[in-house]
Amino acid sequence: MIEFEHVSLPQRVLFATGGARGNLAGQIETLGARRVMVIAGEGERDLARTVADGLPVVRWHHEVVMHVPVEVAERAREIAAADGVDALVCIGGGSTTGLAKAVALTSGLPIVAVPTTYAGSEATNVWGMTEGARKTTGVDDKVLPRAIVYDASLMLTLPVELSVASGLNALAHCVDSMWAPRADPIDRALAAEGIRALRIGLPLVVKEPTGAEGREHALYGAYLSARAFASAGSGLHHKICHVLGGMFNLPHAQTHAVVLPYVLAFNAPYADDARRLIAAAFDVSAEPGSASDPDGAVTGLNNLRAQLNAPRSLRDLGMPEDGIAAAAEAVLAAVPPRNPRPVTRENITELLHAAWSGTEGTDAR
Template identity: 55%
Template sequence: MSPHISPSENTVGSFVYDALPGRVVFGSGASTGRLAAEVERLGCERVLVVAAEPERELARRLVAPLGDRVAATFEEVRAHVPVEVAQRARAAARDARADGLLCIGGGSTTGTAKAIALEQPLPIVAVPTTYAGSEMTPVWGLTEGRRKTTGRDAAVQPAVVVYDPELTLTLPPEISGPSAMNAMAHCVEAFYAPGANPITSLMAEEGIRALARGVPVAVERPGDLDGRADTLYGAYLAGAAFAVAGSGLHHKICHALGGAFDLPHAQTHTIVLPHVVAYNAPAMPAIAERLDRVLGERGDPAAALYDLAAGIGAPMALADVGLPAGGIDEVLEPILAVVPPSNPRPVDADGLRAVLAGAAAGVRPSAAILNR
């Protein structure tokens, strides 16, 4: 087992913390007031802009000050970054003779820029418009057929991330809520993933606090800039914690489901999260207590996460977002093959099936029921 903070103790033992490179610029108006200077600071003269078609007008507005530094734009972004899309994006970068990448959008857009950098080590400037958090990590993901593969490579770590809460003001509630819950999943798993340590736990706890405070406001009052700033700040911390701690059972489940059935990324994370917490809670009492404290001291962090998601109108059942009948059986073995041995509780087929069945049906999880 890799050195990490014990899931069952409050004491701090030995640990390893790899501080990742990268620059963060956070603030309202940063995308218009600071972006051009950040690109120039990297010395990029031929930038490939990666932005999905819905962000076309936003991207045009933000890159206008770059003038001739914009060599080309790639808009063929798709969820889970299919290999064929990655190949076209890489070809676009070569054709443009790009010396830098500027991605403007959500996690799929960032993932597309990373797919380019994985082959062509170009510096990435990321301008997130959702709460995905992937802009803070060296993690890449590609989907081929019905299998999603992920990995870590320093080449895909964005050199600069420009966070501007103003860019999230128009994010609709049905995207804001699940996107923030996806960030919450990064925080929760950072407590016990293979590379977890006291530093990632501090970032994760503060991230959960900011997200739990911000996302209800972002959903109920989308134009509230303070709520948006809290949520984006939480998402930044979530990505930073996840980048070091790595992924655990929760992410292995979600990646398998997304790759096999093309389920929506953020919604899948939202649905699965409380069920994984309920499964692991008895084996990580100190972490469960910490989660409960930051979520409001309700005595059951899994139920609290479920209620938070339900309260912001997020989907609660995998069956409602595209999981087909019989889908659980298809992903059991692929998930079991990649579950980290450091998961707080051993995972077998019966336990995993119980987690997936609860998530498929959308029932309110309970650690007491799931683990009896």
């Protein structure tokens, strides 16, 4: 018997390679905005000027910091209020979108998002900010962008290494959406299609970085992953990465890329339907896999990671080994309900040790 409740978030999505400038202008006109604040990091300064050319911009804001420190958010809020801003445009990755969300959280200003990575934050109503060594997240419909302008041509200058990490971050949204607290059959269908698209797109990005086909597949997959994640909620993988990012100031996408295979190996043997969907999306469902992964979910992910030369260890990202115990305690306090496998101090510490060292073949049983 199938029974579930699914909520779809109200949002307009415009997907067209080469169409960013025109589609963005159209959305600002639809909003009736006359005093726009464009948020873009220093690296996207020139791109932002090109994409937002012709808009009624009263403020170009370039102070974007990873994990959105509270003091950075406060400064952006004050500037928006002082300038009488009536709409926000964010052009960039997850940190840029996150800053726009922080402003919208207290002001209610509408956001139009123009992503330049595969972060997926633009399709969710989840916000996150960091104070000290603690990252806090929440859910509020005020932070959901009114519209997303997707343009694969904006991804062409994203370095391959960062494209891989960002794409695996999107894939992590898909995996978490299989068993997150509010996961339902629609979330799992979106997530499975997202995995399939990313599995096709990311190797093409590595093979031909300036080609549109791989970028389009990856961007499409990233959007689906975010849609699934927005509905299903944050699972164990994201709880772990939020702890690590806030505690050690680790790079967001790379941290997700490193931790993902360990969480999948940890949970997959305890979630038969999910691991079969994941394996099928990786097109390895016919492979026998290992004794602890008979349907090939972990095998499929590891095959893809090998193709992509993905980041391998938290140690390489700068996490200190002596931080594992504190991180394990923080993760224990944040374990989401309905995780397929019971989480203990011992097994989460073992997972973090393996991810820190980059150990392959972690025992998932």
